Amino acid sequence: MGEFDLIERYFKRPARQAVLGVGDDCALLQPAPGTQLAISCDMLVEGRHFLSTVDPLRLGHKALAVNLSDLAACGAKPLAFTLALALPRAEESWAAPFAQGLFALADAHGCELIGGDTTRGPLNICITVFGEVPVLAGRSQALLRSGAQAGDELYVSGNLGDARLALEVFRGTLSVPAPVFEAARLRMEMPTPRVALGLALRGIATAAIDVSDGLLGDLGHILKQSGIGATVNADICATLVAARAGCAPEPGQPGAEIGPDQWRSLALAGGDDYELLFTAPASQREAVAAAARNSQTPVTRIGQIDQQLGLRLINGKGQTLPNNYTSFDHFV
Ligand code: ADP
Numbered sequence: 219m220g221e222f223d224l225i226e227r228y229f230k231r232p233a234r235q236a237v238l239g240v241g242d243d244c245a246l247l248q249p250a251p252g253t254q255l256a257i258s259c260d261m262l263v264e265g266r267h268f269l270s271t272v273d274p275l276r277l278g279h280k281a282l283a284v285n286l287s288d289l290a291a292c293g294a295k296p297l298a299f300t301l302a303l304a305l306p307r308a309e310e311s312w313a314a315p316f317a318q319g320l321f322a323l324a325d326a327h328g329c330e331l332i333g334g335d336t337t338r339g340p341l342n343i344c345i346t347v348f349g350e351v352p353v354l355a356g357r358s359q360a361l362l363r364s365g366a367q368a369g370d371e372l373y374v375s376g377n378l379g380d381a382r383l384a385l386e387v388f389r390g391t392l393s394v395p396a397p398v399f400e401a402a403r404l405r406m407e408m409p410t411p412r413v414a415l416g417l418a419l420r421g422i423a424t425a426a427i428d429v430s431d432g433l434l435g436d437l438g439h440i441l442k443q444s445g446i447g448a449t450v451n452a453d454i455c456a457t458l459v460a461a462r463a464g465c466a467p468e469p470g471q472p473g474a475e476i477g478p479d480q481w482r483s484l485a486l487a488g489g490d491d492y493e494l495l496f497t498a499p500a501s502q503r504e505a506v507a508a509a510a511r512n513s514q515t516p517v518t519r520i521g522q523i524d525q526q527l528g529l530r531l532i533n534g535k536g537q538t539l540p541n542n543y544t545s546f547d548h549f550v
């Protein structure tokens with residue numbers, strides 16, 4: 219199978235909303251009047267972002283999910299995406315399930331593939347997504363990292379740390395009961411982009427980011443860009459590791475060796491969570507709860523934004539904890 223057969227067979231579908239899709243030198247998109255385009259690009263490299271043994275269907279899902287997560291963090295509605303692929307071989311056994319996982323998620327979000335590039339090379343997947351954000355009375359409704367204010371409350375969606383837990387089990391540094399591992403592995407390999415929540419938070423959240431490198435590291439971006447500080451309850455965060463419920467505390471059982479500080483570390487610095495971390499004024503508590511309900515996405519209040527710069531961690535009793543949790547960086 220050649221390059222053009224591969225595109226034709228697996229990646230070319232009739233354009234729906236796009237003016238022009240796959241097949242010409244450019245795709246054409248027509249954003250609705252009164253909207254801005256939100257654009258984001260994420261690359262997945264074999265051995266770096268995924269294990270070579272991963273099911274291609276899950277990889278197709280994840281490649282798009284991590285990009286949709288960026289649109290979610292901006293409160294943008296997904297429109298379309300491009301796909302740049304480097305593949306060692308044009309194989310049906312890889313391309314068919316990859317396309318299946320990719321398009322299942324794309325269709326669930328009404329986001330269409332409008333173009334890309336295909337080349338031979340070490341497996342590498344690069345997606346660019348395009349979304350739409352309304353402009354109201356001259357103001358963009360996009361959620362940014364820079365809008366948090368002292369007195370705001372800090373929230374996170376869903377669960378934290380499960381993807382990292384699965385990675386550590388793969389690495390052999392932790393062991394947990396088999397069903398707990400399978401659930402955590404699903405979180406690692408098929409994250410859920412919180413698109414509906416991001417849309418529901420427009421006009422409510424003051425700042426937002428998606429958690430990809432670890433909660434504290436990503437929170438650091440909000441703090442820096444907003445010029446404020448925060449206090450985070452580490453023990454509330456630690457309860458958000460879904461795997462914790464399934465791990466026996468009895469010595470000798472899988473999971474029993476994971477102590478309170480390790481659960482905190484998984485939650486605070488795990489990475490690959492693709493949850494939304496956001497701030498909202500205390501006066502918007504009801505509105506945040508309604509956004510969570512309407513988007514069927516659990517949301518937990520984990521801290522607050524302070525005038526005082528820097529990040530303070532507290533435990534469940536309100537006592538200060540040292541912050542020695544480091545987040546992911548490709549170059550350190
Ligand atoms: P060009 O060389 O002019 O860039 P290509 O021959 O690379 O065009 O691609 C032909 C068409 O197929 C273009 O419309 C391009 O966007 C599309 N395309 C190439 N690779 C992919 C892919 N992996 N997924 C979707 N569309 C693709």
Ligand code: MG
Nearest residue numbers: 334335336337
């Ligand atoms: Mg090309």
